[in-house]
Amino acid sequence: MRIVLLGAPGAGKGTQCKRIVGKYSLAHMSSGDILRQERANGTDLGKEAQGYMDSGALVPDELIVAMMVKAINEGPSEGFILDGFPRTVNQASELDKSLAANGKKIDVVLNLEVNDQIIAERMGGRRSCPKCGAVYHLTNLKPKVDGVCDEDGETLIQRPDDNLDVVKKRLETYHEQTKPVVGYYKKSGVSVHDIDANHGADAVDVVICGILDKISAS
Ligand code: AP5
Secondary structure (H helix, E strand, O other), X not given: OEEEEEEOOOOOHHHHHHHHOOOOOOEEEEHHHHHHHHHHOOOHHHHHHHHHHHHOOOOOXXXXXXXXXXXXXXXXXXXXXXXXXXXXXXXXXXXXXXXXXXXXXXXXXXEEEOOHHHHHHHHXXXXXXXXOOOEEEOOOEOOOOOOEOOOOOOEOEOOHHHOHHHHHHHHHHHHHHHHHHHHHXXXXXXXXXXXXXXXXXXHHHHHHHHHHHHHHHO
């Protein structure tokens, strides 16, 4: 299964991906995680992306498309879930062209819908592990020991782009440039599922698994 997971920043894309990848044998490809790794490694791409990411703007399409097409082509062939990509109609169209060149296509789009107030609360309380990328929340998803990653004991951090001003900018960017991607997929005939993701992570997980179970069984 080849899946695109859409949703605003902080909608819970990464949280849900981590829950479902094992069950459905999917490779999790997060454009944000790959960019943060490039930054941590001090690559040219990481340096170029830094300013865009820290201000809440999108990294230019040509850089992202090249990065993600490479990750997809080098990844496992059975199936994947794309998290944070595509984020513009142009990225979606370039992805379709690249998959079609290899006789492949996107099978399903999951669109997490969350209102902006809840988004602001989720991002304000998010804490991440700088080493393994595990994601927590100050109230919704606490680690066993405050401020410490359950997986590797690393001290949790707040992402620099989770401060209120940047969150506002990221939400504006989402509404202007990413929301139209939902319409792109609906027009192109891909099966798109709009999911009310204002609820807790367990409830959202149940809805997603219901959709994917049906597709797997068909
Ligand atoms: P990226 O890292 O992709 O950030 P994002 O899309 O803004 O998404 P987030 O990682 O912030 O949120 P999420 O939806 O994964 O939520 P999470 O599960 O963590 O991108 C960062 C930047 O990179 C972009 O701004 C851009 O500059 C650049 N970039 C990336 N891709 C690009 C592209 N394709 N093109 C151009 N530029 C690109 O959850 C958030 C919090 O809420 C957590 O604390 C979690 O515990 C909690 N939570 C999750 N679900 C629930 C729930 N159901 N109930 C309660 N709490 C919940």
